[in-house]
Structures are given as C-alpha cells and as structure tokens.
Amino acid sequence: MKYVIGVDLGTSAVKILLVNQNGEVCIEISKSYPLIIDKSGYSEQNPEEWVEKTTAGLAELVEQFEGDVNDIEGMSFSGQMHGLVLLDNQHQVLRNAILWNDTRTTKQCQEIYETVGKQKLLEITKNPALEGFTLPKILWVKEQEPEIFERASLFLLPKDYLRYRMTGNVHMEYSDAAGTLLLNVAKHEWSTEILEAFDLSPNLCPPLVESQAFVGSITAKVAKETGLSEGIKVFAGGADNACGAIGSGILSEGKTLCSIGTSGVVLSYEERNDLDFEGKVHYFNHSEENAYYTMGVTLAAGYSLSWFKDMFAKDEAFDRFLDGIENVPAGSNGLLFTPYIVGERTPHADSTIRGSFVGVDAAHERQQFVRAVLEGITFSLNESIEIFRSSGKKIDSIVSIGGGAKSDVWLQMQADIFNAKIEKLSSEQGPGMGAAMLAAYGCGWYPSLKKCAEEFIQTSKTYLPIEENVKAYRKLFAIYQQVYRQTKELNQKLSEFRK
Template sequence: MSYVIGIDLGTSAVKALLVDRNGTVAAEASRSYPLFHEHTGWSEQRSDDWVDASVEALRELTSTAGIEASAIEGISFSGQMHGLVLLDGEGNPVRNAILWNDTRTTEQCREIERTLGDKLLSVTRNPALEGFTLPKILWVRQYEPEAFVQAKLFLLPKDYLRYRLTGQLHMDYSDAAGTLMLDVAGKEWSGEVLEAFALPASFCPPLIESHGLVGTVLPQIAERTGLPATTKVFAGGADNACGAIGSGILSEGLTLCSIGTSGVILSYENDKTKDFAGKVHFFNHGKQDSFYAMGVTLAAGYSLSWFKKTFAPNESFDQMLDGVGKVKPGAGGLLFTPYLVGERTPHADSAIRASFIGVDGSHERIHFARAVMEGITFSLNESVDMFRRAGKTVDTIISIGGGAQNPVWLQMQADIFNATVVALENEQGPGLGAAMLAAYGSGWFDSLESCADKFVKHADSYSPQPEAAAAYEGIFKIYQQVYEQTRGLNEALAPYRG
C-alpha cells in the first residue's frame, strides 16, 4: 500500500494525516505551538515553530508501526490564510508572523479603500478587512520601517513551512486570493495594486496551482522526519479551499456548511465574472480554474457554547439539548441573532451585539436553546440567500463541524436552507483536502473529482420538510429585520460595555 500525507497548519496546532489509496486515514499526529498577544488586538506566531512542530508530527507518522516510510509518495498542505511572513534576502523571517485574527490594521484598510477605490472589488474581489495580508504589509512599513527595509519577499504560513521543507518559494492561487494583491479572475499578481502601494513585483512569490509539484524534501528534512528524500511535495491550498476539497465541494450546486466556533457557508463557483459586490468573499479554489464564494458567521458554535456555559454549565450538550426536537420551528415566537462578537456576513459590523427577541413568560430554557440553534442557522442562511439572489444553485449542502453532530440540527439546516443536507462519515476537513491534492498530484487519480469519489464518504441525508421550510421562510424575513432595528441601540450601549 502507498500513502500520501496531508498537513493542516492551523492557528493553534499542526495536524498531519497519513492517508492510503482508499482514502482511509491510517495514522495522524498533531503538535501545538504558542500564540503571542503582545498588545490588544495583536496575534502573532514564530514561523519556525510551525516548522519544528511539523517535523515532529511527520517523524511520528513515519515511525507508525506497520508503515514503511518508503511507501509515502507525496505531501501537500492546508494552511491558515492571510498570515504575513516577511523574509530577508537570505530567506529568514525578519519578524514574527502576523496572523489572520490580528486586528491592528484598521487604519491601513481605510488607506487601501481610499487608494484603490472601485479597483479593490473589481480586481481583488474582496473588501479590505483587517485579517487580510496587504494591510499587514502596510502596517509593518509604517510602524516597523527597519524590519520592512530588510524584507525582500512575503509568504503565507503554509508557504513558509513548505519553503523550509523544500527550499522552493511558491504560493498557490487559493491562498494568494486572500492577500488583496491577486487579480483573482486573471490569476496573476495585480500590477495595479502593487504599483499603487509601491511594492515591487519581486516582493511576491511565484504562483502555482494547488496540485502543482514544487520539488522533493531537502536531505536534512528527510533525515529529521524519516521521509524518503524522493517524497514529492505539492503546493497545497488555503484552509477553506482544502476544507471544500476534503468535503467534495468540486462542482456547481454543491455548498459547504461548516459550524465550528465560527461558521462558514462556502459554495463552488466556476464563473469568474460572478459579482457579489464584496458582500461575500470570492476566492480562487484549490481546484484549477475554479472559485468559491464564502460567507462567515463570527459566533456560530460559539453562540451555543456561550449559552451552555451561561445557562447549563454542569450539563453536557446532549443533556442541554434533550427535547429540542419537540419544540416547533420558531421556538414559540422566540428569535436569536448570534452577534455575540459582532458579525461578518452580510453585516461587517464589529459593534453589533446579540439579541433575544419575543421573550414571554411561557418560554422555557429549551425554547432559548432552540432559538440559539435557529439563529445561528439563520445567520448562515444570509449567505445562502445572497448566493441564490446572485443566480447560484444551492440544492445540496454538505454539513460538517458541530452542526453535523446533532440530527435535529441537521434537519433544521435542511428546513432553513431549503436544501438537501448531507453529513459525512469521517470528517477530516482541510487535512484530507491537502492529502487529496497530494494524491491527485501523485497521479493516483485523473481528477480531484474522481479522488473525491473515493475519499469523501457521505453518511445520512436530510431533506427539507415542506411545512417547516415554509414556516422558516417567514421567520427568516423577520430575522433579517433585526440587524437594522437593533444597530442604533447597540451603538448607544457600546460605551457601557466593560
């Protein structure tokens, strides 16, 4: 049996999966690394911590009992998006990496908007948000000029890891799309954007497809990890793109719902001219010449975790939700908006806060729990609704994460989204997507789709119930009014928050 490895470089840990030709995960290994928050809103990591942790994880996989390291044919990567790694002329980092969840760059975002105007959306296809990479570059230039003078090239997190394993500098299109420097439709670094901010073309690494071969592991890395020096290394992709691949989101009509701490609705797109006016993200996919649109709910699973911590701290989630399926759609006229930490899609608003609307004396805790689950799903449905209004077909949704662990919630998603919702047998998300890119790049399959047919295994399927779907259609219209009705109130309350 031969194998590939998918490496998922996350924010808190790296996870490596050893996957065989049947798509079975034969072994996995994980290593964590620290985050640094030197000031409020700052979030940084040491780039070489990623390398050390990944080498350790790879060493664990190659020493797995019963596995011959020589049977490992290829490696690919999934990585946290947007993080800035600046390299000097010797290829060494000039400072810590600034991560996707760092919020220090509001001033630079406004500068980008003023400078690029309409070109921001027409070229990069995304609004200027603090998490993106270009604002971070401008911040370093403004506030750390000594470091910026040393910087000759930038990379994103997984690209730095791959560079240290291979000695080769590249960036794939799906990750480059999150920098605000890529012409997303044209698939090239934007000369207009680089010129507008006086950045030389040499500041950007060569672009490559996600399944593209970049080389083999360096001899010293082979020695440290136990990998054969002939192990092929493929570019990989952004975590959301790889999560889509690992869930089989590879054709029109397929959409991903991922409910973790935050929530994501991600839909496959093959029309590069599709215009969402910046209301949702529009990025290059890990599948060649494809794209995806994506909306984000900031406090998805977090809203339910907050509810449990506050109102059921000594119960399990199953205990807290026992009986939630007996509550009819609409939670007895109780509505929740999951704006605990602000919102992203379709309202990029850091000041808005959550609400329970319609509370009366007949409501019990189970009604509130049902309302929280519905409110999270309504927020995600904002993205589904926008996709449909833009002409997209959304008829099948693959659901992963916490929302896929509860049958009642899966049925609720089917009813609110008014689409067939499918759970997966074995969720491995971005790590499996990275392994699939290595399998496809290694020639195991003639396409990512045929790889998905083998690797991605569907479990239960949920169809919308006509009566519930009709009820939710009306409630959703009410939900959509709550943001505007409460925005001014939340702004007025802001000075009183701790």
Template sequence: MMEKYVLGIDLGTSAVKVSCLDKLGRIIDQEIEDYPIYNPAEGFSEQNPNDWVHATLVAVKKIMSKLKDLAKIDGISFSGQMHSLVILDKNKQVIRPAILWNDGRTANEADYINKNFGKEIVEITGNKATAGFTLPKLLWLQENEPDNFAKIRYFMMPKDYVRYKMTGKINMDYSDATGTIILDIAKNRWSNKILNFFNIPKYCCPTLVNSTDFVGFPLKEVCEQTGLNTDAKIFAGGGDNAVAAIGSGILNSQNLLCSIGTSGVVLADEQNPHTPYEGTLQMEHHAVAHHFYSMGVTLAAGESLSWFRDAFFPEKSFTDLLLMAQNSDLGSNKLFFTPYISGERTPYSDSYIRGSFTGISKILTKNDFCRAVIEGITYSLRDLISIYEQNNKTIEKIVCIGGGAKSKFWLKLQADVFGKKIVSLKNEQGPGIGAAMIAAMGCQWFKNWESCINLFVRYNDIIVPDQHNSVLYNKYYSLYKKIYSSTAPLARAAAEL
C-alpha cells in the same frame, strides 16, 4: 511491495490535523496537535508561526512511528487557514507573531481601501476589502509598526511557512494568493497597480504556483526528526476553504458547501471570476487549476458556541449543549442570538458590530439559550445562502462539514432553516482529505479530479427538510434579519466610548 500513502496536513486555527490515506481513499491514521492563540489586545488574534511547525512535525512523527517500515509516503500536501499574515526578514526569520484571519484590528485600513480604491479592488481581485484580508494587515503594519514593515522580505500564509520549513522553498498557491486581495484574479499575477498604490514592494510577494505543483522534498533534518522518507514529494496545497471544497466534492456541481468551524463558510464552485456578486461574496481561485469559487463568511460560527460554553457552562461538552438545545422548542421560545461576537464579514462587513440575545424573558430556560445560539449561527449561514438565491444560483443540495455536521440534530435543523436538502461526509475531515487528494493528484494516482473525487469522497444519506418546520423558520428568520440594523448603531457608538 511496500504500500504507498499520502499525507494531508490541515493547518487550522487551533490545531493541525494530519491524515494518512491509501490509494483507495481510506484513512490509515490521523493525528491532531493543538497550539495556542494569543490575544494581546481587544480584537487582536495572533500565533507564533513556529508553533505550527512544531505541532506539524510532532503529528507527522507520530504517524511515521506507527507505519515503521511497512509503508512509505508518496506525497504530502496542505490545507491552511487563509488570510493570516506571516512576515520574514532577509534572513528568512519571523519578524513578529502572525496576524490571524479573525483579527479585527484593521477595520480602518479596510475602510481606507474601499473608500480610496474600492471600485478597482473589486475589478482586479473580485473582492471588497474587509478586516480579515491580508492587504489591510500590511497597511496596519505600515502605520503602526513601520520598523517591522521595513524589514519584510517575504510575506506568506501559515501553510506556506510550514511548507518552507519542511522544504526550504518559499512560494504561495493561487487559492491563498487571491485571499490577500493583491492578486489580479483574471491575469493570475500580483497586481502592480495595487502594490504601487499602497506602496508595498513587489519583492515581498512570493512566487506563485498551482496547488498540485511539486515544491520539493523534505529537508534532511525534517526526515531525521519525523521519520519521513527522503523521496516523499511535497506539493503546494491550498487555502482551507478551497481544499475543503475538494474534500467535499464541490467541483462542477450545483451543490453548496456549508462549513461550521471557528468561522462559518458557504461556498460554491464558479467557472470564472466574473460573477454578479460585486464583492458581496469573496471570489477566490479554487485549488483546482482554471476553477474559481465564491464564498461568504460569518466570522464566529463555532466560535460563538465555544464562547457560550466557556462563559456559562464550562463543565459541559458540546454534546451536552446540543442535547440541552433539543429540549427547547423550535424558535427557542422567541429568543434570538446574533453571532457577531467577533464582528461580521458577510453580508455586513462590520468590525464594530457585536453579538446579542434579543427577547429575554422570565419564562426562558438554559435549554432555550443553548438552542438560540445554535439557531442564530444557522440563521447567519442562511444569510450567506440567501445571497446565492438572490443571484439565481441553482442549489441542488448542501454538503455540510465541520462541527455542525457531527450532530444529527444540528444537520436536521440546518435542513429546516435553509429549506434545502442536506448531506454530510462519511469521512468528516474535509480539508485534511482534500489536502491528501491534492497530494494524490500530484503523485499522478488519478488521471483527473473526477476519478479522485469518486473514490475519496463518500456521503451519508440525504436529510430532507420538514416543510412545516421550514415555514416556521422562515418567519423567525425574517425577524432575525431585522436585528442587525437595530443594533449596529449601538455597537458603533459603544466602540467610541
């Protein structure tokens, strides 16, 4: 009997990762294809949506060429970068490059939303407006590219566009829809009040679906190009953070997810959208029906380390930088780094703030600078965890994924800085595994999510914080927290020069 597999397509900011899994949750194959990011102006971040499609189909073709006739794909689903705006015209053609989640051009539009509709936006969507969300991007197009705005017939997220090109169907799941801050999170529908206030035509809003909903089968030309079987079922999928939460087992638990990718995310499962965070943390639909999650985002986590390497040690690998950091003492010889190189979202929501090194002296070495960057990223993640603690959230342990989970040194540093138990995944592909799990649930491989999680999600040993180190890090963190208020006025003044 022919084996049946599922594909999880993780559409990230810099690459697509396609994972092929069997019914026991084992990874059969994985392929990664890169694509470029374009920065046409200061603070702008864009991509060509068709680059995502090309890369995805190439990766799928590579997997299918190795499977040959030994197996078939039972189901396919997606994880995708959230908030990024893709717009199509009445002929379903891309109007302009996609404006990405980490694009900072919409600070004024976010301020306008909060000043003129701030209370209502939090009540309806569970979120305050920031430059990263989708609604400010639409308002920016209204003001700066009115001809392009007038052409919009559909807007969608990146994974929705790839799925459309694979199936011919346009829709959006609830987890991504909440990230637009146009969805009424309690009523599960597009908010007429928001659309009318900001003069956005409702016909632009895609049909809403659950993450495990069947969308369609692959188009004939997609099957011919990739080798996919024509009866592979394609399911909606979800935003990358929601799907990563599934792939990390964050459901009905007192665990937090800490993800270090381009950005840094701390996320918790929530039973309802009415929480005490009042927009300080984002509130989103989970990829699991009738569940929600809250999350805080620091915009430049892994991006800060990438910038540091490219600017100062282009010949070094990330492994080299982590080894250098280990040769510096705790506290980096009193050197602090703030990872605000792309502005910040949580807890400050400030598009003008910029990163800094504070405490430079002649005794410092390159190892101290390496460690300061890693500690600064981790302090910024602690800012997010602190919001949960201030709201009396019980935290049993923190599941770490992404770049920060690939290093035992960084995992231990996180445990010490957070003062919490840390665990990582044996399969370090949270969003990709989560997307495959959505496909498995859509194919009815499992009766419930708990059974799926128990089989697909596997953890490494727990890392316990060193109490002595945690006490020292508490002192350093208390100083780190003072840097933002000291540098924010300077950053805003510099932006006006």
C-alpha cells in the same frame, strides 16, 4: 499499498493525516502551539513553532507507521489563510506572523479604499478590504515598523512558509494568494496596479503555482529529522477553506458546503471568474485548477453555542445540554437570537454590532433558548445562501460538516432553514483530507480531483426539508433580518460602555 500525507496548519494546532489509496485515514497526529496576544486586537504566532511541531508530528507519524516509508509517495499542505510572514533577503523571519484574526489594521483598510477605491478593489481582488486580509498587515508593518519593513524582501502565508522550510523552495498557490488583496483573481497574477499604488516591490511577492503543482522534495535535514524518504513528492496545497471544500467533494457547479466550527462558513463552487457579488461574500480561487469559490462567514457560529453553554451549563455534557430541543417547535416559541456576539462578517461587515435575544417571555425554558441559539446561527448562515441564490445560483444540496453535523436535530434544522437537502459525510477530516487528496492527485493516483473525491468521500445520511417547517422558518428569517437594522444604532451607542 501507497500513502500520502495531508498537513493542515491550523490556528491552534497542526493536524497531520496519513491516507492510503482507499481514502482511509491510517494515522492522525495533532500538535498544538500558542497564540501570542500582546494587546487587544493583536493575534500573532512564531513561525518556528509551526516548523518544530510539524517536524515532531511527522516524526511521530513515521514512528507509528508499520510499512516502508518509501511507500509514502506524496505530501501536501493546507493552512490558515491571510497570515503575514515577512522574510529578509536570507529568507530569515523578521517578526512574528500576524494572523487572520488580528484586527489592528482598521486604519490601513480605510487607506486601501481611499487609495484604490472600493469598486476598483472589488474588480481586481473580488473582495473588500477587511482587517483579516494580508495587504492591510503589510501596510501596518510598513507604517508602524519601518525598520523591519526596510529589511523585508519577501512575504509568505503560513502554510507556504512551512512548505518552504520543508523543501527549501519558495512558492505561493492561487487559493491562498486570493486572500491577500494583492492578487488579480480573474487573471491569476499579482496586481501591478495595487502594488504600485502602495509603492510595494513586485519582488515582495513569491512565484505563483497551482495547488496541485509539484514544488520539490523534502530536504535531507527534514528527512533525517522525520524519518521520511527524501524522495517524497511535495505539492503546493491550498488555503484551509479551499482544502476543506475539496475534502468535502465541493468540486462542481451547484455544490455547496456548510461548515460550522468556532466560526461558520458557507462555501459554493464557481466555474466563472466574472460574477459580481458586490463584495457581500468572499470570492477566491479554488484549489482545483481554473475554478473558484464564493464564501460567506458567520464570525460566531459554534462559538455562540459554546458561549451560551459556558455561561449557563458549563459543567454539563453537550448531549445533555441539547437534550429536549427536538421537542421545541420551529421558532422556539417566539424566541429569536442573533449570533453577533463578536461582531459579524456576512452580510454585515460590522465589528460593533452585538447579539440579541428578542421576544424573551417568562414562559420560556432553557430548551427554547438553546434551540433559538441554533436557529439564529443557522439563520446567519442562510444569509450567505440567499446571497448566492439571488445571483442566480441553484442551491438544492448542501454538505454539512463540523459541529453542526454532529446533531440530527441541527442537521434537520439546516435542511428546513436552507430549504435544501443536507448531506452528512461518513468520514469527515476537513482541510487535512483536502491536502491529502491534492497529493494523491499530484502523485497520479487519479486523473482528476473529482475522481479522487468519488473514491474518498461518501455520504452517510441525508436530511430533506419538512415543508411545514420551511414555511415557518421563511417567516422567521424575515424577522431575523430586521433585527440587525433595528439594533445597529443601539449597539453603536452601547459600544462606548464596553471594556
């Protein structure tokens, strides 16, 4: 039996999977590392932590593996998007990595719009200027830490830096590069127009490759530290959302993914590079060659539910917390929740907006509040689906993963609100599985990623829309959409009182 390794470099931990030729996860290792939050809005990590924990995790995997390490043929990477790793001309790290959830760059985002223009930025990068992306971080370092920027000769994204440390070779692949605001997404090349606009050297940008590209083997040092064979093939990998899509089989037109974690993502496969969503959703290169995906984000999806539970039922088991919501009718007896508790991303890129319970009645009990929270999260995700549909996309089947796929009631709610068939996977491993599939494809196990997905991914259960609920939720969704407009000004006035 042959094996591949998928490494998913997350925000809080690195997750490492050993997967065999049947798509079975044989060993799973996770190693956590801390965030560095020196100021409000700052979020950083020490890249050396990624290397140390990944190396330790691989060594632990090899220790548990009972076969011949030479049968572990390939390895690939998934990772948190947008984070900035700056290197000097000796490829030494110049400062901590600035992560995707760092929000210090509002001023730089405005500078990007003023310099490039909103429409021109969308034409080139397919995305608006948001604090999470990489270019604003580069401009912040250039302005605030000029002595560090003066020494910078190269930037990498987190998983690309980790892969460099594993192989000694520098590359970046398209799915992650698409989140930098420096890539011409349609042309698959760094944008000289944007680089020149900010007086950035093209040499700052690493060579671009496809996600399944073979980029070398591990170094002798890494082989010694981990116990892996020096002959293991390393493939470029992909951004976490792209790999999550691969690991869920989102590899053909019409395929859509709903992933509910701390944040929530609705991601849809695109064959074309010329669709115009006016910046309302993200538009990135996929990890499948010559393919793309569009993506909407709810900032506080699962987080809204965990926040509510921590506030009102902190010590209660989650199953008991959700008990009884199946008996509450669609609409939670006239109670509505908007999950804007940390601001919102899609379709409202608004850091000031905050959440609401609307229609609170003395007759409401806890189950109605819990169901209203679940409905509000799902309504927010439905805003992205409606944007896709309004562009002419047909969305009738959605794969649901993450926390939202752990509750039958919530899965049925998704079917009713999205008005689509919901598929639950028999085994869900997310981005790590997508990285492993890229390695399996790169090793020649399958002629395409689609064929790999057919073997690796199975649906365990489906949920169909209930027409009565679909009608009720259509009315409620229209009311939900009014809440943002009618509370925006109120929240702007309230913001001065927040500490």
